[in-house]
Amino acid sequence: MTPALAKKNITFSHTLSPEAASVRQALLDKGLETPLVDNGLTRDEKYLKIAAAFTDITQTLGLDLTDDSLCDTPSRIARMYVDEIFSGLDYSHFPKIAVIANKMQVEEMVQIDDIGLVSTCEHHFVTIDGTAKVAYIPGNKIIGLSKINRIVRFFAQRPQVQERLTQQILVALQTLLETEDVAVSINAVHYCVKSRGVMDGNSRTRTTSLGGAFKETPSTRAEFLN
Ligand SMILES: [Zn+2]
Numbered sequence: 001m002t003p004a005l006a007k008k009n010i011t012f013s014h015t016l017s018p019e020a021a022s023v024r025q026a027l028l029d030k031g032l033e034t035p036l037v038d039n040g041l042t043r044d045e046k047y048l049k050i051a052a053a054f055t056d057i058t059q060t061l062g063l064d065l066t067d068d069s070l071c072d073t074p075s076r077i078a079r080m081y082v083d084e085i086f087s088g089l090d091y092s093h094f095p096k097i098a099v100i101a102n103k104m105q106v107e108e109m110v111q112i113d114d115i116g117l118v119s120t121c122e123h124h125f126v127t128i129d130g131t132a133k134v135a136y137i138p139g140n141k142i143i144g145l146s147k148i149n150r151i152v153r154f155f156a157q158r159p160q161v162q163e164r165l166t167q168q169i170l171v172a173l174q175t176l177l178e179t180e181d182v183a184v185s186i187n188a189v190h191y192c193v194k195s196r197g198v199m200d201g202n203s204r205t206r207t208t209s210l211g212g213a214f215k216e217t218p219s220t221r222a223e224f225l226n
Helices: 003-015 018-029 043-060 073-085 145-156 162-177 218-225
Strands: 099-101 110-121 127-136 141-143 182-190 205-210
Touching: 018 162, 043 073, 110 145, 110 182, 127 145, 127 162, 141 145, 141 162, 145 162, 162 182, 162 205, 182 218, 205 218
Parallel strands: none
Antiparallel strands: 099 141, 110 127, 127 182, 182 205
16 A cells, blocks of 8 residues: 555545445546645634635725625635535535345336436536436335435535546445446536636537446447437
8 A cells, every 4th residue: 555545545534434435435446536625724713714815806806894794705605615515625525325235136227317416517606507317127125315415415515527526426436336237318408608718508418328238238328328
């Protein structure tokens, strides 16, 4: 084990559920983890530092932070970043997942459409707004359907690029379900395209990650993609 990897394991592993730890390790192994540095800051320290930084940003823009509409904005943004829209950077927020044995011998594809997905573009820190479609073919394990939505939300609540988000959801489900037969597709509007730059409000971006039978078997692939 490299010193860097040993350090990471010491830093994170003691607080994580086994499911969160195994998902995180699988993402590291595949090079799909979000670039993270453990800075050792507590939640309260993060609030203070982000609020101070946003005070700086708003004042630099020329806004009057003594105005009663603006005065709480830096601390509000700090709490929103840490506890809400970027809470998925902290694996202690990974959803509680009960994977159960497939005693009913379900062997047909399980597919969930139109999972609401709101994330944040890591290049511009503005919203990505879309839906996810997730499918898997049960092997030995099945998972509560609402848990799939929660896993989508966990990884969406990070600064993201859509391609990585799609792959992170795929690998998380492959790891938890102990099967390669998982497929994920995300269709989203990027507000960095809609609200700035080319100002295109109509274009949507679709990204798809296919594993196992979804990649190898044309009929299974077609069933998912249609
Ligand atoms: Zn962007």
